[in-house]
Amino acid sequence: MxxxxxxxxxxxxxxxxxxxxxxxxxxxxxxxxxxxxxxxQTPAEKGQEIFEGKGTCTTCHKPDEKVVGPSLKDIATIYKQKGLSVAAFINEESKPVVDPALYETMKANFAITKMMTPEERQNIEAYIMSFAK
Ligand code: HEC
CATH class of the missing domain: 1.20.5 (Single alpha-helices involved in coiled-coils or other helix-helix interfaces)
Structure with missing residues (x-):
């Protein structure tokens, strides 16, 4: 028992x-x-994560429509036509070409993007350029 x-x-x-x-x-x-x-993840996918996350870029940039800043499609298409680099622009190494009149509004974000690693800026470039026509 x-x-x-x-x-x-x-x-x-x-x-x-x-x-x-x-x-x-x-x-x-x-x-x-x-x-x-x-x-x-591909570079473009990593770039999207940064763009929507710590970059806070989506506040002013949407894929298809102009909000505060130009659409990603417009940026990518112009950058592709002119053979320019988004990574260089967001590291303040090149001049604005899309909407220079509003450059001051964009410039405030360089405080964030210049703190990023070169790879992170390249990832953002890959993401934005994926919208080129
Ligand atoms: C407060 C609103 C705002 C935010 C947030 C913002 N942008 Fe912009 N952006 C703008 C405006 C306005 C323009 C148009 C001026 C210009 O072309 O430089 C612009 C233009 C651009 C351009 C085109 C540059 C050119 O050659 O004219 C790129 C690329 C860009 N933004 C990337 C980014 C990235 C990446 C982020 C996030 C890190 C970001 N932006 C966050 C407002 C913003």
Whole structure:
């Protein structure tokens, strides 16, 4: 009788432990997935993340319509025609060509973009240039 009670509680303890472990593995598995996806990103995808995230560029730039700043399509098309570099522009190495009259509004953002790494500025360029006609 006593033995049976011990077996039952042991079995319960084992079942409990296995269940906990399985749950932990599931949680860990779930955590690893976004990391794997991040390493597979293209430069344009990384650029989009920066553009919409810490760059806060979407406040003034939308893909198809002019908001405060020119649309990404307009910027990309003009930059492609003229063979210019967005990465150079946002590092203040070249002059505005899209809407120079509003340059002062754009210039305030160089405080953010000049703090970025060259690779991050290249990623933003890849993202914007993906809208070229
Ligand atoms: C406060 C609004 C605002 C924000 C935020 C903003 N821009 Fe602009 N941007 C403008 C305006 C206005 C222009 C038009 C003036 C000009 O052409 O320089 C412009 C122009 C541009 C151009 C075209 C430059 C050219 O040759 O004329 C690029 C490229 C650009 N922005 C990239 C960015 C990126 C990248 C970000 C985010 C880091 C950003 N902008 C954030 C307002 C903004």
């Amino acid at each position: 006593m033995r049976t009670a011990i077996y039952i509680s042991l079995t319960a303890a084992i079942v409990f432990l296995v269940a906990c472990n399985t749950k932990k593995e599931e949680q860990d598995f779930g955590k690893k997935q976004p990391e794997a996806a991040a390493t597979a």
